[in-house]
Amino acid sequence: MDFSYTETQDMIRETLSRFLADTYDFDSRGKMIASATGRDAGIWKALAQDLGMLGASFSEEHGGLGGGHLENALIMEELGKVIAIEPYLQTVVLGGGALKAVGGAIADAVIPEIIGGNVVIAFAYAEPQGRYNLANLRTTAKKDGAGYVLNGHKGVVYAAPWASHLLVTARTGGSGSEAAGVSLFLIDANLPGIVRRDYPTVDGFQASEIYFENVAIPGDALLGGEGAGLPLIEQIVDEATVAVCAEACGVTFKLHQGTLEYARQRNQFGQPISRFQVLQHRMVDMFMEVEQSKSMTTMATLKLDLPAAERMAAVSACKAKVSRAAKFVGQNAIQTHGGIGITQELAIGHYFKRATMIEGQFGSADHHFDRFEKLTLAE
Amino acid sequence: MQLEFSPEEIAFQQEVRSFIAENYPENLRSVQDEGHDLSKEDFLSWHRILAKKGWIAPAWPVEYGGTGWTATQRFIWSEELAAADCVGTMPFGLSMVGPVIYTFGTPEQKARFLPGILSGDDWWCQGYSEPGSGSDLASLRTKAVRDGDDYIVNGQKTWTTMAQHADWGFFLVRTDPDAKQQEGISFLLIDMKSPGVTVRPIITLGGEHEVNEVWLEEVRVPVDQRIYEENKGWTCAKFLLAHERTGIAAVARSKRGVEKIKQIARTEMDGDKPLLANAFFKRKISELEIDLTALEFTELRSLAGEAAGKGPGPESSLLKIKGSEIQQRITELALEAVGHYGAPYFRGFGEGDNEHPIGPDYAHRAAPTYFNTRKTTIYGGSNEIQRNIIAKMVLGI
Structure with missing residues (x-):
């Protein structure tokens, strides 16, 4: 058992933290979000090519630094500290995670492109009726010769307007929420028949509703076995869930720090409000x-590489706790700031918005308590 | 970073597990299983076995009798002790005054007092709180006046745990009534058999005799029983409290406690189904279990920091707050789980009393334990005081 970071991990954190301090101040972030594309694509390129950051969690054979989940976590935490709107979660954690898991020609082809900053992947998994059930899919992929034809509607696909690729879950068989028949595909985002309605999200990202209308996709877009994709999807979503929790650590850390700073300089009743015990204890x-x-x-x-049941219980325990923490820290940061906290003027409100979206991302606290109980509290 | 134990650590786990299995006293096990109160000899029987093995003070530096174990080995050790339901060792010597003596004491004091703590020959108690000084500990009024090579001590201490068994006590006393509160306090070791020391029992809600009042009337204490400098006792007191707080997290024991709750909830019926099938009760267990995991990994992170050279600092207050709350929630759920059978008052077995107590075994002590455990958020610096400490020392507000 060992809880120390390696020198390389410390270096990744320091390098990234310094870079983000220079590029992601509050005003610059606001300008990126307000721009036509809603981002500064140059930052993604710099993360890849100047910092080598996008390769941190990939193997050296693929051109990466040989890291894994820990590197993803510490990068997500640093991104959270500046509420970055980079598509790291979607591209590296989800897309890269799926490719690492399946390996083979498609991994050899796409991973180096991820590391180089040349692709952005969006994860099209949620559907309006499915809530947090990953298997509840109405999107279908029907076999058609060597390929498939995709039909359906995916909701709130973060980073889709920026994406070169879509990672899509669809039914190749079965129905309802059956485990069998679920498949995972990595496709070109610009194939004919893909219709997007793009919009900004409340936490500063860009997202889309995506409609697949008879989209012809090649057979080699399938990741893993046909109809047997659910375990792989559960695995990458668990990895992404933990990555979002790591991001939440960065976001809530800054919410707390910002609240401390504000309480020290805000005077009421002739003294800084940080002197009041009721606020100190909060x-x-x-x-x-x-x-x-x-x-x-x-x-x-x-615990991400443990057998599925143990992994899921650990991830759900984590997300249940972190979702509640994000709500508690966010709400109390705003309350301690008072009126100024609910304006757009201070960074604190923007951290609160991201913290609030993290609460529900990949499952609310209730969802994860349920899953944890099913796995660990058998009667 | 990694969670797996190394082959050496697994071998160590096997070694301590077998040691406990082969050496834990049979009669102590049956005293525990039947729900009797533990006597001084019960506690000491296990203490002496560990002392003989050299495993009584794993956290101490090796030169004073520690084991030299890594943080992971200590983690394994506490897990194994809890898993085997071993009685705890008394913290007053081993976790409290011992570290103060080897950190602040003279070579003579170390030679005089540390062996008795390790062997169990000396039972220690803690003279901190006074009737007028609880959370505001530094306002304490017990007075020590210098008279030649002695101090003459007068005053009253309270909440003194297990003082009825104690050979020695460590006391905070005021040696300079004119100095600022914290600066006029000294740390004295007092022989509990000294003339003028009187111990009177206080009976707590569960009917236990655990705590006492200690009266000190014209008690002569040789100056060489003062630890560290005169009027610098607060330094020792603060050091001791930080040490006390880490142990207070009690993670391994609480894990065992959660397992017992689950077992009860599988046994107790809620209509046609076991209590564990009740969604509301189940949610309370999962919340408890998840909070305990958060505490466990917070402690592990803190131990890793300690191994990297950072001593137990004010962040150990976090472990105290969360650890004590979790201990209380365990007893709360246990009482809730036993339903009607929380009510019968179990006084323990009298001599020759063979009649089985009312209700299932696990119910007998549910209510008294719940009542008793309200102490955890009060002692060792109440949880409100711990929040003050974090606010001041960690957050700087």
Whole structure:
């Protein structure tokens, strides 16, 4: 058992943190979001080509640094500290995670392109009726010669307007929420028949509703076995869930820090409000939630390669705790700021918005408590 | 970073597991299983076995009798002790005054007091709180006045746990009434058999005699029983409290406690189904279990920091707050789980009393334990005081 970071991991964190401090100040972020594309694509290129950051979690054979889940977690935490809107989660954690899991020619072809910053992947999995059930799919992929024909509607696909590729879940068989018949595909985002309605999200990203209308996709777009994709999807979503928890650690850390700073300089009743015990204790409670979030994220990160049932229980325990922490820290940061906290003017409100979306991303606290109980509390 | 134990660590786990299995006293096991109160000799029987093996003080530096175990080995050790339901060792010597003596004491004091702590020959108690000084500990009024090579001590201490068994006590006393509160306090070791020391029992809600009042009337204490400098006792006190707080997390024991709750909830019926099938009760267990995991990994992260050279600092207050809350929630769920049978008052077995107590075994002590465990958020610096400490020392507000 060992809880220390390697020198390389420390270096990744320091390099990234310095880069983001220079590029992602509050004003610059606001300008990126307000721009025509809603991002600064140059930052993604710089992360890849100047910093080598997009290769941190890939093997050296693919041109990466040989890391894995821990590298993803610490990069996501740093991105969370500046509420970055980079598509790291979608491209590297989800797309890269699926490719690492299946390996073969498609991994050899696409992973180096991810590392080089040449592709952006969006994960098209959610459907309006499916809520957090990954198997509840109405999108279909019907066999057609050597390929498939895709039909259906995917909702709130983060990063889709920027994407070169879509990672899509669809039914090649079965129905309802059956495990059998679920498949995973990696396709070109610009194939004929893909219709997008793009929009900004409340937390600063860009997303799309995606409609597949008889989209012809090649047979080699299939990742893993036909109809047997659910375990792979569950695995990459678990990896992404932990990555989002790591991001939450960065976001809530800054919510807490920002609240401390504000309370020290805000005077009422002739003294800084940080002197009031009721606020001190609230800020201590926020601190404890942030620390416990870090602990749970560390725990779950280290358990991502365990057998599925253990992995899922660990991830759900982590997300249940972190979702509640994100709500608690976010709400109390705003409350401690008072009126200014609910304006667009301070960064704190923008951190709160991201924290709030993280609460539900890949499953709310309730969803994960349920899954945890099914796995661990058999009667 | 990795969670797996190395082959050496697995071998160590096997070694301590077999040691416990082969050496834990049979009669102590049956005393525990039947729900009797533990006597001084019960506690000491296991203590002496560990002392003989050299495993009584794993956290101490090797030169003073520690084991030299890594943080992971200590983690394994506490897990194994809890899993085997071993009685705890008394913290007053091993976790409290021992570290103060080897950190602040003179070579003579170390030679005089550390062996008795390790062997169990000396039972220690803690003289901190006073009737007028609880959370505001530094306002304490027990007075020590210098008279030649002695101090004359007068005052009253309270909540003194297990003082009825104690050979020695460590006391905070005021040696300079004119100095600022924290600066006029000294740390004295007092022989509990000294003339003028009186111990009176306080009976707590579950009917236990655990805590006491200690009266000190014209008690002569040789100056060489003062640890560290005169009027610098607060330094020792703060050091001791930080040490006390880490152990207070009690993660391994709480894990065992959660397992017992699950077992009860599988046995107890809620209508036609086991209690564990009740969605509301189940959610309370999962919340408890997840919070305990968060505490466990917070402690592991903190131990890793300690191994990297950072001592137990004010962040150990977090472990105290969360650890004590979890201990309380365990007893709360246990009482809730036993339903009607929380009510019968179990006084323990009298001499020659063979009649089986009312209700299932696991119910007998559910209510008294729940009542008793309210202490965890009060002692060792109440949880509100811990929040003050974090606010000041960690957050800087």
